[in-house]
Amino acid sequence: MNEYLVLVVEDDKPIRKLITTTLKMNDYRFITAVRGREAVMLSASHKPDIIILDLGLPDIDGVEVIEHIRTWSDVPIIIVSARSEDRDKITALDKGADDYLTKPFSVDELLARLRVIQRRLMRSENVSVTEFVNGRLRIDYVSGCVYLDDEKLHLTPIEYKLLCLLAKNVGKVLTHKYIIQSVWGTPVFMATLRKKLSDSSQALIQTHIGIGYRMMKL
Amino acid sequence: MTADSIKKSKSLSVFKDSAVCLVVLTAATLAGYAFKAFHLADADIIMLYIIAVLVISIFTSKIQFCLISSVVGVVLFNYFFTYPEFSLSAHDAGYPVTFVTMFITAFIAGTLANKLKRNTLIAEQNAREKEEAALLAQNEQLRANMLRSISHDLRTPLTSISGNASTLLSGGDTLDESARQQIYTDIYSESMWLIGMVENLLYATRIEDGRMQLNISVEILDDIVQEAVKHTERTHSKRNIIVDMLDEIIPVMADANLIVQVIVNLMDNAVKYSDDDSDVTVSVRREHAYAVISVSDHGTGISDEEKEKVFDMFYTGYSRSSDSRRSLGLGLALCRSIISSHGGTISVSDNIPNGTVVSFTLPIGEVDLNE
Numbered sequence: 001m002n003e004y005l006v007l008v009v010e011d012d013k014p015i016r017k018l019i020t021t022t023l024k025m026n027d028y029r030f031i032t033a034v035r036g037r038e039a040v041m042l043s044a045s046h047k048p049d050i051i052i053l054d055l056g057l058p059d060i061d062g063v064e065v066i067e068h069i070r071t072w073s074d075v076p077i078i079i080v081s082a083r084s085e086d087r088d089k090i091t092a093l094d095k096g097a098d099d100y101l102t103k104p105f106s107v108d109e110l111l112a113r114l115r116v117i118q119r120r121l122m123r124s125e126n127v128s129v130t131e132f133v134n135g136r137l138r139i140d141y142v143s144g145c146v147y148l149d150d151e152k153l154h155l156t157p158i159e160y161k162l163l164c165l166l167a168k169n170v171g172k173v174l175t176h177k178y179i180i181q182s183v184w185g186t187p188v189f190m191a192t193l194r195k196k197l198s199d200s201s202q203a204l205i206q207t208h209i210g211i212g213y214r215m216m217k218l
Numbered sequence: 219m220t221a222d223s224i225k226k227s228k229s230l231s232v233f234k235d236s237a238v239c240l241v242v243l244t245a246a247t248l249a250g251y252a253f254k255a256f257h258l259a260d261a262d263i264i265m266l267y268i269i270a271v272l273v274i275s276i277f278t279s280k281i282q283f284c285l286i287s288s289v290v291g292v293v294l295f296n297y298f299f300t301y302p303e304f305s306l307s308a309h310d311a312g313y314p315v316t317f318v319t320m321f322i323t324a325f326i327a328g329t330l331a332n333k334l335k336r337n338t339l340i341a342e343q344n345a346r347e348k349e350e351a352a353l354l355a356q357n358e359q360l361r362a363n364m365l366r367s368i369s370h371d372l373r374t375p376l377t378s379i380s381g382n383a384s385t386l387l388s389g390g391d392t393l394d395e396s397a398r399q400q401i402y403t404d405i406y407s408e409s410m411w412l413i414g415m416v417e418n419l420l421y422a423t424r425i426e427d428g429r430m431q432l433n434i435s436v437e438i439l440d441d442i443v444q445e446a447v448k449h450t451e452r453t454h455s456k457r458n459i460i461v462d463m464l465d466e467i468i469p470v471m472a473d474a475n476l477i478v479q480v481i482v483n484l485m486d487n488a489v490k491y492s493d494d495d496s497d498v499t500v501s502v503r504r505e506h507a508y509a510v511i512s513v514s515d516h517g518t519g520i521s522d523e524e525k526e527k528v529f530d531m532f533y534t535g536y537s538r539s540s541d542s543r544r545s546l547g548l549g550l551a552l553c554r555s556i557i558s559s560h561g562g563t564i565s566v567s568d569n570i571p572n573g574t575v576v577s578f579t580l581p582i583g584e585v586d587l588n589e
Contacts, residue, residue: 191438191467207441209474
């Protein structure tokens with residue numbers, strides 16, 4: 001039995017049904033909300049572990065819901081949006097959403113997103129402040145060195161900052177805007193960094209075309 | 219145009235017209251002196267002023283300039299050429315009649331010339347409006363064709379989906395397992411087809427006058443190609459997709475989602491017109507300031523006469539059948555408008571020994587690598 005409680009916020013009944021059926025078949029516990037205000041209230045009273053949030057809600061905007069919840073909680077939020085709302089998706093990620101699903105999405109995609117978040121929740125308890133370890137990658141924050149399979153990598157200052165930013169937000173999709181504001185990293189630096197990490201298959205750092213990047217928890 | 223700049227251009231045209239009046243009337247007066255030196259009659263000098271007013275009417279925009287220059291012409295004639303010279307008085311009793319006749323003639327001639335000019339302008343404007351209306355009608359026609367084509371072609375998969383679902387609803391348990399599986403698969407693949415179609419339609423609505431509205435940013439070509447390949451692998455598992463990319467990092471200035479859509483469409487076509495288990499290759503190479511992306515298959519190929527038509531909207535090839543090979547004929551037309559909006563070109567050629575290669579170019583972005 002899965003101990004995670006998922007809050008599903010979706011006003012469209014067939015989609016809500018699709019999500020809850022999938023959750024039920026995979027042993028998640030869930031509660032549902034149709035409106036934004038209801039979602040804010042439920043997330044305060046039931047303290048869900050994960051929130052799946054549709055951006056187009058009948059009362060208040062999904063982005064507003066995120067802003068509300070983020071004032072008191074870091075609960076992972078997966079947003080659901082239609083393809084034509086690329087900009088809304090980016091705004092929602094900038095406001096603190098962790099991941100997104102684009103309609104029409106498949107059940108497999110939904111489950112994959114949930115697993116990414118679970119992996120992060122599971123490991124975030126034993127975090128060290130001086131070191132970051134993820135698969136073959138190790139960052140030693142004290143000496144500012146990066147190792148891949150215990151072999152030291154030679155990164156430029158921007159590449160190092162970029163890597164630290166991704167590591168700090170592991171599992172979360174970071175937008176281009178956020179990355180540029182934080183470390184001045186352009187897609188080109190990300191490409192050179194990925195090359196040095198021998199990550200051409202994007203197993204460690206995923207590219208989200210037109211949106212941004214994410215480091216996966218391995 | 220802002221109100222301010224309209225005012226500015228208005229005062230500029232008044233200034234220009236006044237200058238025209240000044241120059242033409244001065245020229246007429248100087249010519250008048252030349253006439254007088256050759257002892258020509260007053261009537262000839264009056265003619266000069268009438269010609270001047272005609273010229274002014276043609277080259278200025280407003281009827282007021284014709285009126286004013288008619289009056290000024292009379293005054294100048296009176297001042298420079300009637301006895302006593304260099305005064306506004308005229309001793310000969312016949313002169314007032316001459317003045318009035320001169321003014322009326324000049325004014326009428328000027329008005330006619332002005333009217334003629336304005337009619338020409340109106341005719342030109344009408345022709346322009348007619349042209350615009352024709353273009354609008356053409357766009358409307360395109361839209362109408364698109365709607366007709368869409369509603370026609372969407373009906374087939376929708377019929378299959380709703381029909382299959384109602385079969386399951388009414389008598390699902392009487393069917394054996396394999397028949398039910400087939401129905402599930404059909405519903406799934408038909409809806410996947412619809413999803414792909416709607417994607418193209420959404421992008422097609424962004425076309426205006428053959429051009430696309432773009433959200434340009436710097437993207438790495440590898441990432442774009444990988445995204446498209448991932449998408450195709452998800453939907454078509456029965457093809458061997460070979461990716462042949464360069465080792466260098468190629469930044470392109472592009473609307474990444476649209477370029478992904480172009481490659482997805484090209485790969486969909488490659489899959490659609492080739493056999494199961496055959497190779498589909500995506501390759502990237504560099505040619506001067508352009509990146510060249512090619513998608514090739516080993517399918518039936520495209521005949522030379524068809525090559526010219528494949529990029530037309532709603533062209534679907536002669537072998538249009540009602541099975542899985544149907545299409546709206548929107549894909550390649552969409553690809554072409556996306557690529558040309560990016561300043562690139564798209565072309566189709568033969569693959570060796572058989573099959574098709576579709577290649578397009580994208581300008582490589584200038585990116586400063588200095589930290």
